[in-house]
Amino acid sequence: MSVTLExxxxxxxxxxxxxxxxxxxxxxxxxxxISTQVANLEDDLGLALFSRTGRNPVLTAAGERLLAEARVVLDRREHLIGVAASFEAHVEHRLVVAIDELYPEQALGTLFAAFAAHFPHVELELLFPMLEDVSRLVLDGKADIGVMWRQEVLPTEIAFHTLGWVPLQLVCGKDHPLARGVVDWEELKRHRQLMVAARSEGPEKQRLRSAAEVWWVESHWIILQMVRQGIGWALVPDHIIRSSPVRDDLVTPPLQFDGADWPVALELVWHKQRPSGPAARWLRERFAALRISGLPR
Amino acid sequence: MSVTLExxxxxxxxxxxxxxxxxxxxxxxxxxxISTQVANLEDDLGLALFSRTGRNPVLTAAGERLLAEARVVLDRREHLIGVAASFEAHVEHRLVVAIDELYPEQALGTLFAAFAAHFPHVELELLFPMLEDVSRLVLDGKADIGVMWRQEVLPTEIAFHTLGWVPLQLVCGKDHPLARGVVDWEELKRHRQLMVAARSEGPEKQRLRSAAEVWWVESHWIILQMVRQGIGWALVPDHIIRSSPVRDDLVTPPLQFDGADWPVALELVWHKQRPSGPAARWLRERFAALRISGLPR
DNA sequence: AGCTTCCATCTGAAAAAAAGATGGATCAAT
DNA sequence: ATTGATCCATCTTTTTTTCAGATGGAAGCT
Known part of the structure; x- marks a missing residue:
């Protein structure tokens, strides 16, 4: 075979x-x-890679371009060997991570960049499920790791680790009656509340329910769009309000009563029975370490 | 070297x-x-690629995954050889194409897909210049091929080929006075006209000027945004109006007089003196062939 | 059971790669 | 200008790798 790795x-x-x-x-x-290998390569390719005038060889234009290609070939060979090594080390070949929209995404970029550096051979799939429950995905084996807002008591098959608490804020549209001043409990109850559509039934769902009339919406982002239209009020994490495209049309009135920020727990979840590989364990540790820096509180 | 191409x-x-x-x-x-090579490869990688129970070898899970990697390594080698071959054939290594926003982009995807198939080793750069003139880019050697709206007489160094004629339409905002009915010449002159900022001066620029008061804007898309606000009226190609995000707020009133659609020529341009490689010639031919199907009229 | 076709392994032949030696050329320092 | 070090190309020899052909055991089909 001409054009060999050597x-x-x-x-x-x-x-x-x-x-x-x-x-x-x-x-x-x-x-x-080296001399013969390079000469043979030049012969096979039919062009000069180096200019040999002078003491040292100098890359030609073609050599410059083909150097990049040659590096790619050699790198892909190294990569193949790396994939084989991770097979041997029983590293997962694929990892599915489901992340609730509630998790502030700023930190995700650097986290997954570090992951790619540590596990270059693992295929990573990220899910940001809307209507499906993260714990359901983990339970069904459709995701290996989940980051979710704990709305319900978790099934016993699910292991979890609390990443932190996200405070919710009262938010309404600029022209909404609640926007005028300090809000008390009774007034809240009189207006329509918008809540994230529960993907499963249970008691936790009721804890955040205040108003008599409630509409269920599939995403906090869409809730903010509706809040902006004056359709109702909602309890939404601060970082979602801040990064919403409609944030300028929103108001977050202060509340009169105590414990008013309804914190919800953000949990890292995985399946107890399915064995975790090194990549999953690494990612869990790094998620846990992000707790302080990545989240409010 | 272990893990060889063989x-x-x-x-x-x-x-x-x-x-x-x-x-x-x-x-x-x-x-x-074959048997020895595969056995040696398995030995080097430290895992079994095939399961040898039975008459024929069957890929293991690792084999399945590594097969894809192996193909990549071999393909990259082929690619390197291809790049070398195109060096020998004096194919361009890089081709810069500047396309005016006036050109309807629907056809570009398939055209450049075909280009990639024919010239896999040519780096392609696409420019959609806003403020710079396409012919200027070609003249200065910053682009090899240009597709442009002929606003001016072209410099003699530029070779060109007419791709077709794009009819312009009168467009104004829903609440603009012109929106009310059939428009005549005198009425047009009384309102502010929005025109694409000429990137060079010349007589062609004046041909489309009708109104006394003219504002110059850098892009048809931005013109439509301004037209929507009722700032003035404009002559804009139909396909740009149709694919504008604000098309529902726009009106295209009929005109009372003849020759009312002001067609402008769309030209394919290149530099006469700079030699064209095979890739540039191929692309010019395909652009020319697109004339009938890709453009109105 | 018999036949074919498969794979692994062994052996010697052929090919390729590497090392070592040699000579001509370049460059820097003297 | 000369010297010495270092560079590359080329030749020969040695070592390593690859290949083909032969053989035997196993699997599948009729």
């Missing part, structure tokens, strides 16, 4: 070290070996 | 043909060669 390796080393001799030293091979 | 080639062929013997026949090698 040729490419010699070529890349020569380009990197600036001379065939240095490349030979780096690869622990004789200078003549 | 090993990967044998592996992929064995997986594709379902047996080592068949792979050997396909690669014109002895069955024993």
């Amino acid at each position: 040729q490419l390796q010699a070529f890349v080393a020569a380009a990197e070290h600036g001379s065939f001799s240095a490349a030979g030293r780096a690869l622990r091979k004789a200078q003549s070996a | 090993q990967l080639q044998a592996f992929v062929a064995a997986a594709e043909h379902g047996s080592f013997s068949a792979a050997g026949r396909a690669l014109r090698k002895a069955q024993s060669a």
Whole structure:
């Protein structure tokens, strides 16, 4: 087979070290070996990779371009070996993470960048489920790890770890009657409340219910759109209000009574019975470590 | 070097043909060669690629995954050889195409997909210049090919080919005085006209000028936003009006006089002096062939 | 049971790669 | 200008790798 890995390796080393001799030293091979490999490669490709006027070889334009290609080939070979090694180490090949929209996403970018650096061979799938329950996804094996707002008592098969508490804020539209001043409990009850559509039934769902009339909506973001229209009021995490495109049309009136910010727990969940691989364990640890910095409170 | 191209080639062929013997026949090698190569590869990777119970080898889970990786390595090698070949054939390594926003983009996707298939080794850069003139970019060598609305007489260094004619339509906001009925010339002149900011000066610029008061705006899309606000009227290609996000707030009143749609020429331009490579020629031909199907009229 | 086709393994032959030696060229320092 | 170090290309020899052919055991089909 022409254009072999040895040729490419010699070529890349020569380009990197600036001379065939240095490349030979780096690869622990004789200078003549590098010289012939590069010459053969040039012969196979039908062009000159180096200009040999002068003491040291200098990359030609073609050499410059093909150097990048050669690196890719060699890197993909390394990658293949890495994938094989992670197979041996029983690292997961694929990891599905379901994250509730309640989780502030700012930290996710750096977290998953670090994950990619540690586990380059793991395929990662991120779910931001709307109508489906995160714990349901974990329970059914459709997700390996979940980050969710604990609305209900969790099934016993689910292991969990509390990441933190997210305070909810009263929010309504600019022209809503509640926007005028300090709000008390009785006044809240008289207006329509917008709540996230519970994906399962249970008592936790009722804890945050205050008003007589309630509409159920599938997402906090959509709730804010509706709140803006004056359709009702809602309890929404502060960071969602702040990053909403309609935030300028929203008002967060102060509340008259105590314990008024209704904190909800944000939980990291996984399945007790399904064995976790190194990647899942790593990700769980890093999620847990993000607790203080990533979340309010 | 362990994990060689020969090993990967044998592996992929064995997986594709379902047996080592068949792979050997396909690669014109002895069955024993394939067998040894695959065995060595498995040894190097430290895992089994095939399950050998039964008559024919069957891919293991690891084999399945690594097959994809092996294909990538081999493909990248092929790609490198292709890049080298196109260097030899003096194919451009890079092609910059500047396209005026006036050109309807629907056809571009399939066109450039076909380009990628024909010239996989050419780096393509697409420009959709706003304030800069396409012909200027081509003249300065910043773009190899341009598609532009001919506003001016083209410099003699520029070669061109007319792709077609785009009819302009009168457009104004819902509440604009012109929206009420059939419009005549004199009435047009009394209201503010919005025109695309000419990037160079010249007589063609004046041909489309009707009103006494004119505002210059850098893009048709922004013009439509301003038209919607009732700031003035404009002449805009139909396909831009149709695909505008504010199209529901726009009105296109009929005109009383003849020749009322002011067609403008859409030109394919390139530099006469700079030699065109095969990729540029191919792309020019395909652009020209798109004339009938891609444009109105 | 018999036949075919599969795979693994062994052996010797062929090919490829590497090392070592040699000579001509370049560059820097003297 | 000369010297010495270092560079590359090339040749020869040695080592390693690859390949083909032969053989035997196992699987599947009739």
